[in-house]
Amino acid sequence: QVQLVESGGGLVQAGGSLRLSCAASGRTSSVTAMGWFRQAPGKEREFVAAIRTSYSDTVYADSVKGRFTSSRDNAKNTVYLQMNSLKPEDTAVYYCAASGLIRRTYYFDYEYNYWGQGTQVTVSS
Numbered sequence: 001q002v003q004l005v006e007s008g009g010g011l012v013q014a015g016g017s018l019r020l021s022c023a024a025s026g027r028t029s030s031v032t033a034m035g036w037f038r039q040a041p042g043k044e045r046e047f048v049a050a051i052r053t054s055y056s057d058t059v060y061a062d063s064v065k066g067r068f069t070s071s072r073d074n075a076k077n078t079v080y081l082q083m084n085s086l087k088p089e090d091t092a093v094y095y096c097a098a099s100g101l102i103r104r105t106y107y108f109d110y111e112y113n114y115w116g117q118g119t120q121v122t123v124s125s
Contacts, residue, residue: 002026002098002114009094009119012086016123020081022096022116033099033106034079036070038092038121048094050106051079059105064090086123093118 008020024031035050049070051058058070069082079096097112106112 002028002031002100004096004098004114004116006094006096006116006119009121011122011124014086014088014123014125016086017082017084018086018121020083020094020096020119020121022079022081024077024079024098028077030100031098032102033111034070034072035097035099035106035112036081036094037097037109038090038094039118040089040092043092045095045109047107047109049081052106059107083121086121088123088125090121091123092121094121 003025005023012018031053033050033052036048037045038048039045047061049060051070051072067085072079095118096116098114099106099112101111103111
C-alpha cells in the first residue's frame with residue numbers, strides 16, 4: 001500500500017502561483033509514476049501532469065503546458081506541482097496519484113492505484 005498526502009492548495013489571484021506537494025509513504029519502491037489530476041465542480045476529473053520515478057521525465061496536459069512544472073524529491077518521497085500564471089479556469093480540487101504499472105504514458109486515472117485526498121485550488125479573477 002502507498003499513502004499519499006497533498007498540501008499547498010489555497011486561494012490565489014489570477015496570475016499568481018501556488019506549489020502543491022504530495023508526500024508518499026508505505027511501499028514507495030513499487031511506484032513507477034506519480035500523477036496530478038484535477039476536478040472542477042460539475043466536470044470530470046482530468047489529467048494535469050505526470051512524472052516517472054525512474055527517469056524523471058514529465059508530461060503535461062496542453063492546458064497547463066508552460067505554466068505548470070512537476071518535480072520530485074526522492075529523498076523526501078515527495079512530488080511537487082509548481083503552478084504559475086494561474087487562471088480562474090484552473091480552479092479545482094487537485095489530486096495526486098501513484099501508479100505501480102509500467103506504461104508508456106500515464107494520462108488516464110485508471111492507470112493509477114493510489115490517490116490522495118485532494119486539495120482545493122481556487123483562482124480568483
